[in-house]
Amino acid sequence: MKLWGQMLWGHLSGLRGRQGGIWGWACSTWQSHQPQAGPLSASGLVKHWTAVFEKRGIPEARESSEYIVAHVLGAKTFQSLRPVLWTQPLTAQQLQGIQELCNLRLQRMPVQYILGEWDFQGLTLKMAPPVFIPRPETEELIEWILEEVAQRPQAVGAQGSPLILEVGCGSGAIALSLLSQLPESQVIAVDKKEAAISLTRENAQRLRLQGRIQTILLDVTIEDSWTHLLPWGPMDLIVSNPPYVFHKDMEQLAPEIRSYEDSVALDGGEKGMDIISHILTLAPQLLKASGSIFLEVDPRHPELVSSWLQSRPDLCLGLVAVRKDFCGRHVAGPKDHGGGKLLTSWQPGNGESKEGSGDNSYLPEAPSEHITFN
Amino acid sequence: MNCHLSVWLFRNPSLSAYPQRHIYLHCQPFRQIKLDMGLRVLKQSRNHILHQLLNKNWSRRCHQDTRTLWKHRALQKYMEDLRKEYKALDQCLQKITVNEGERGSLNRRHAELAPLTAIYQEIQEAEQAIEELKSMCKSVNTQEEKQFQELALEERQIIGQKLNTLYNELFQSLVPKEKYDKSDVILEVTSGRTTGGDICQQFTREIFDMYQNYSCYKHWKFELLNYTPADYGGLHHAAARISGDSVYRHLKYEGGIHRVQRIPEVGLSSRMQRIHTGTMSVIVLPQPDEVDVKVDPRDLRIDTFRAKGAGGQHVNTTDSAVRLVHVPTGLVVECQQERSQLKNKEIALRMLRARLYQQIIEKDKCQQQSARKLQVGTRAQSERIRTYNFTQDRVTDHRIAYEVRDIKEFLCGEKGLDQLIQRLLHFADEEALVELLDGNLKSTK
Numbered sequence: 001m002k003l004w005g006q007m008l009w010g011h012l013s014g015l016r017g018r019q020g021g022i023w024g025w026a027c028s029t030w031q032s033h034q035p036q037a038g039p040l041s042a043s044g045l046v047k048h049w050t051a052v053f054e055k056r057g058i059p060e061a062r063e064s065s066e067y068i069v070a071h072v073l074g075a076k077t078f079q080s081l082r083p084v085l086w087t088q089p090l091t092a093q094q095l096q097g098i099q100e101l102c103n104l105r106l107q108r109m110p111v112q113y114i115l116g117e118w119d120f121q122g123l124t125l126k127m128a129p130p131v132f133i134p135r136p137e138t139e140e141l142i143e144w145i146l147e148e149v150a151q152r153p154q155a156v157g158a159q160g161s162p163l164i165l166e167v168g169c170g171s172g173a174i175a176l177s178l179l180s181q182l183p184e185s186q187v188i189a190v191d192k193k194e195a196a197i198s199l200t201r202e203n204a205q206r207l208r209l210q211g212r213i214q215t216i217l218l219d220v221t222i223e224d225s226w227t228h229l230l231p232w233g234p235m236d237l238i239v240s241n242p243p244y245v246f247h248k249d250m251e252q253l254a255p256e257i258r259s260y261e262d263s264v265a266l267d268g269g270e271k272g273m274d275i276i277s278h279i280l281t282l283a284p285q286l287l288k289a290s291g292s293i294f295l296e297v298d299p300r301h302p303e304l305v306s307s308w309l310q311s312r313p314d315l316c317l318g319l320v321a322v323r324k325d326f327c328g329r330h331v332a333g334p335k336d337h338g339g340g341k342l343l344t345s346w347q348p349g350n351g352e353s354k355e356g357s358g359d360n361s362y363l364p365e366a367p368s369e370h371i372t373f374n
Numbered sequence: 375m376n377c378h379l380s381v382w383l384f385r386n387p388s389l390s391a392y393p394q395r396h397i398y399l400h401c402q403p404f405r406q407i408k409l410d411m412g413l414r415v416l417k418q419s420r421n422h423i424l425h426q427l428l429n430k431n432w433s434r435r436c437h438q439d440t441r442t443l444w445k446h447r448a449l450q451k452y453m454e455d456l457r458k459e460y461k462a463l464d465q466c467l468q469k470i471t472v473n474e475g476e477r478g479s480l481n482r483r484h485a486e487l488a489p490l491t492a493i494y495q496e497i498q499e500a501e502q503a504i505e506e507l508k509s510m511c512k513s514v515n516t517q518e519e520k521q522f523q524e525l526a527l528e529e530r531q532i533i534g535q536k537l538n539t540l541y542n543e544l545f546q547s548l549v550p551k552e553k554y555d556k557s558d559v560i561l562e563v564t565s566g567r568t569t570g571g572d573i574c575q576q577f578t579r580e581i582f583d584m585y586q587n588y589s590c591y592k593h594w595k596f597e598l599l600n601y602t603p604a605d606y607g608g609l610h611h612a613a614a615r616i617s618g619d620s621v622y623r624h625l626k627y628e629g630g631i632h633r634v635q636r637i638p639e640v641g642l643s644s645r646m647q648r649i650h651t652g653t654m655s656v657i658v659l660p661q662p663d664e665v666d667v668k669v670d671p672r673d674l675r676i677d678t679f680r681a682k683g684a685g686g687q688h689v690n691t692t693d694s695a696v697r698l699v700h701v702p703t704g705l706v707v708e709c710q711q712e713r714s715q716l717k718n719k720e721i722a723l724r725m726l727r728a729r730l731y732q733q734i735i736e737k738d739k740c741q742q743q744s745a746r747k748l749q750v751g752t753r754a755q756s757e758r759i760r761t762y763n764f765t766q767d768r769v770t771d772h773r774i775a776y777e778v779r780d781i782k783e784f785l786c787g788e789k790g791l792d793q794l795i796q797r798l799l800h801f802a803d804e805e806a807l808v809e810l811l812d813g814n815l816k817s818t819k
Contacts, residue, residue, distance in 0.1 A: 063692050079711050111692045119713040136715040137686050245687050256690045266687050
């Protein structure tokens with residue numbers, strides 16, 4: 001009986017709520033007695049599914065259920081839902097929707113694929129398996145690129161400037177966030193998979209940036225494939241989040257990644273350098289004299305990259321700097337090398353596992369730790 | 375014949391000593407009288423009743439107590455000082471010898487004082503006119519002149535009202551404008567320790583809802599930054615950013631401890647039907663511009679899930695919560711409103727800035743020893759400013775000893791709250807003005 005009474009009240013307040021915005025809210029304060037969040041309310045469902053996920057060993061159980069429930073209720077995060085919605089019982093349709101999505105989660109599908117979208121640098125992008133899901137660390141790469149571009153006035157302002165090449169565009173996260181924050185820029189986005197190219201195109205259209213982006217199906221590892229890019233002229237920037245996982249580490253990746261994301265987007269070969277080395281090889285042919293390359297890489301890469309560059313003096317590239325992300329791990333930044341092209345690399349994640357203790361933070365280093373190599 | 379006549383006395387400043395000398399008669403419909411500001415004053419026959427009436431208007435206008443009379447004197451003195459300053463500036467600026475830098479600041483001060491002196495001039499003229507009317511009224515004798523009495527009465531009422539408006543204008547112009555009045559605001563609510571049932575947390579939610587409704591009522595934008603619920607539908611703490619027109623000015627006196635007295639309806643305590651007391655605290659922080667508060671990235675410690683280990687391509691995560699710790703001050707701010715970690719970081723940084731800004735303001739204000747009843751800032755934080763008594767259905771603001779009935783309506787955050795806030799603002803303005811005049815009076819004695 002009690003449950004029924006609560007549901008009735010919930011249903012009534014729901015009606016009032018529908019009459020519009022704040023009034024629905026105000027009405028909730030008329031009750032000096034607030035019913036507890038019933039099991040069929042948003043909060044109740046989050047609790048329920050968190051427990052289910054935890055039991056089945058699904059990582060980030062609480063976050064997953066919160067995002068799914070919020071999504072079904074039309075919000076991006078549970079926190080941003082109107083608080084009154086947390087305790088209202090849900091409709092049968094909503095309950096069914098949540099059930100279906102949570103079942104997908106039980107099969108270890110990443111939340112981003114379940115929701116079909118995710119946010120990156122303030123843009124909401126469509127996500128679809130098996131196209132690579134943008135990582136939060138890459139947001140900082142964008143910030144860094146923007147800082148560097150701002151410091152070079154000649155690169156910005158003129159139409160089509162800067163001209164950026166992105167290798168391995170995936171969902172278009174990097175390309176589109178650069179386009180949206182550099183209004184005069186143009187991007188040539190390249191990927192070897194058709195799924196990625198069409199997803200990038202779709203996201204570009206959603207964000208109405210399709211006029212400034214050119215998407216090309218291209219495999220940079222195929223010899224001389226880059227010559228197809230020559231007609232667009234020399235580039236100001238080459239950016240990439242290339243597959244950089246060491247091949248032997250691939251098996252240790254979580255099921256979310258192994259089973260759903262394209263391994264081609266992750267596997268960088270024995271030392272994770274396969275695609276990186278190809279990008280570095282094609283760069284001198286396509287970059288302007290003052291151009292830069294920005295890469296996201298594994299923490300072990302700066303040394304590998306620098307020694308690889310030493311073996312290829314014909315490229316006239318120099319590793320300029322390495323920058324840590326704001327969690328204190330290695331990131332790389334450019335500096336004026338003088339006499340050669342600039343190479344910058346940025347690397348999140350250090351592959352070491354730390355205990356999740358109370359003090360789980362790093363002191364951030366100064367943004368540009370400048371390391372120059374000859 | 376009831377001829378409606380209006381008599382216009384055209385005032386010639388040089389002849390002000392002998393007002394009775396020049397009277398021009400115009401035939402005009404009574405209602406079309408327009409009072410030209412500061413120059414034309416209607417004069418009519420003297421009337422003893424008028425005299426009384428005007429006196430009454432006067433005292434009603436100036437709240438009848440000695441403090442106000444004194445204020446009036448202090449006000450006079452202050453205005454005199456301003457007028458002298460204005461004249462001096464006038465002469466000064468006419469000299470060519472003043473250099474460019476000084477000229478700029480002198481011009482500004484001149485521009486500041488111009489409207490004040492103008493209003494003051496008008497007030498003085500209006501007051502003089504009334505004096506003259508009064509004295510004229512005294513010598514009413516013949517029947518003819520008595521006809522004018524009624525007209526004179528109404529005319530003096532009009533002058534009286536004009537004077538009221540002028541006083542209000544002067545009041546508004548004189549009240550020192552707070553530096554941060556126009557800022558947007560971050561409003562934080564925190565529940566107190568629960569003494570009985572969960573009334574503190576319930577109450578916190580009701581108050582937060584009230585401010586949300588108020589923002590809607592005032593057409594401000596209400597952006598939720600943080601919302602941490604407690605069990606049983608209450609609220610533990612929450613924060614929101616409110617932006618719009620002069621938000622800080624309206625909400626600054628809402629900061630402090632709000633107390634609730636009610637009989638809890640859930641839990642064991644409800645059986646005893648005893649009144650429980652709980653508290654919650656409201657903090658109102660003005661939002662700074664980017665330039666006002668500089669945060670050195672080196673002073674920040676940023677906690678995210680990623681600190682726990684591998685990242686980048688090796689990991690898929692949706693945990694984008696961010697916690698910022700400002701190491702020098704120990705301030706901690708959390709945010710998980712957005713899916714994008716970068717956005718959460720931005721929001722947390724914004725909140726941190728507001729808190730630091732508050733600290734900066736505190737340092738400013740600490741220097742001034744204020745005896746005011748209405749305080750803002752950390753001084754006010756621990757003061758119990760308002761009590762909401764549900765059993766007696768009233769809200770009492772302790773600072774101005776003001777009571778409002780109908781708690782339910784009040785908690786809707788519309789007219790009831792707005793009226794209280796207007797009263798608080800008016801009270802604060804008066805206090806500020808008195809302080810200003812007081813200071814001026816003392817400094818030159």
